[in-house]
Amino acid sequence: MSGLRERQKADRHRRIIDAATALFREAGYEGAKIEAIAAQAEVSIGTIYNYYQNKGDILGAIVSLEVNEVLNAGRAVVASPPANVGDALDTLIGIYIEHSLNYLSKEMWRQAMAISTQLPDSPFGQAYTALDRELTKQISALIARLQELGLVRSDIDGPAVGELIFNNMNMMFIEFVKRDEAKIPELRAAIRRQNRIVVAAIGM
Amino acid sequence: MSGLRERQKADRHRRIIDAATALFREAGYEGAKIEAIAAQAEVSIGTIYNYYQNKGDILGAIVSLEVNEVLNAGRAVVASPPANVGDALDTLIGIYIEHSLNYLSKEMWRQAMAISTQLPDSPFGQAYTALDRELTKQISALIARLQELGLVRSDIDGPAVGELIFNNMNMMFIEFVKRDEAKIPELRAAIRRQNRIVVAAIGM
DNA sequence: AAGAAAAGTTGAACCAATTCTAAAATTGAG
């Protein structure tokens, strides 16, 4: 099962991702030439294309790592949320946003988002859409949890609320990464303000 | 003022846009080679790059035409909206969505959106952001109009509501253009459902 | 352990967007 070939493959994968992460951060997505990634990973250009369908998929692999980490951190909030609808939403969304620039620069996010709309059927495009759905589900799960706790009315359309909140947050995040000078605290404040409308409709 | 050069320039602009529109629809954005656009517009490659910074900007010019048309059609709804908050929103959003595929295919939208996030500072990137803002403002204007008509509470945060509704709609539209098999009626129904949450919070 | 099959690697060649530069066209001053 775990022969030489398997180990070499895993090692090359890691080397490519490490090289790409470093170069994307240093030189930006466009600036990181495939040739340079190949050289730094000590692998040929052809090998990179054997592992990833295109340059975007390399970035995609990095984005997936990041978003999965965020989803994981979010689980704790869903399990025991603050005892106030507005704060609960703000805490969960805060985790998403505060983690977002840990590994990925704004430029990398812009590229990743662009590729996911440009090529929705590529491996990365599909993975990105799936990640968005996971985030939406997590927000819906938080709403459901708040219903259990008696903080949210039980007659509301939970899935629709989850989508509404996620879509708004995501769009705000897109605008945020599009402007280099945009700051995280302002982003969070703007989303809080918008979410107040929703909280007014669903809170008890 | 309107010498030969001016007229020739306007004419070349038109020919390039016409050729690009036709070829983008026929062959898709990637499939429409600059060389082919140049040939069909009876202009050289160099000339195209003299008029537009890059291929994306040509698409951008076409998108702007489309969105401006939609904004125009929306004004009528804002002026005299249906006498019901949910219907008013649905009517305005319906205009946006129903017009959206008149000139632009889903593939063209995908490319346009991708470019606008990828290069937010390019001429097209900035224009696209400005158009989004116009649409947000128009939704806010509708809310304000509904307040005047006594259909929406006067103590709500109008701008935040406008952003929330636009952001949600826009994100839904992005997902819509990403899936070729997605249909307009379903998109509208999903947005209506989400907007019910907001309507519950702001209606009288 | 040898040989064949399978899997993976390599890098030169390809393709299309973009840049660059010399030539052509238009304009306005005298």
Added chain:
DNA sequence: CTCAATTTTAGAATTGGTTCAACTTTTCTT
């Protein structure tokens, strides 16, 4: 009307992502 300045054009050269056919390495079979 003429010509120098300015703008515009043409298309060859450059660039960088992607493909592909030949080569290597690993695994499997006996």
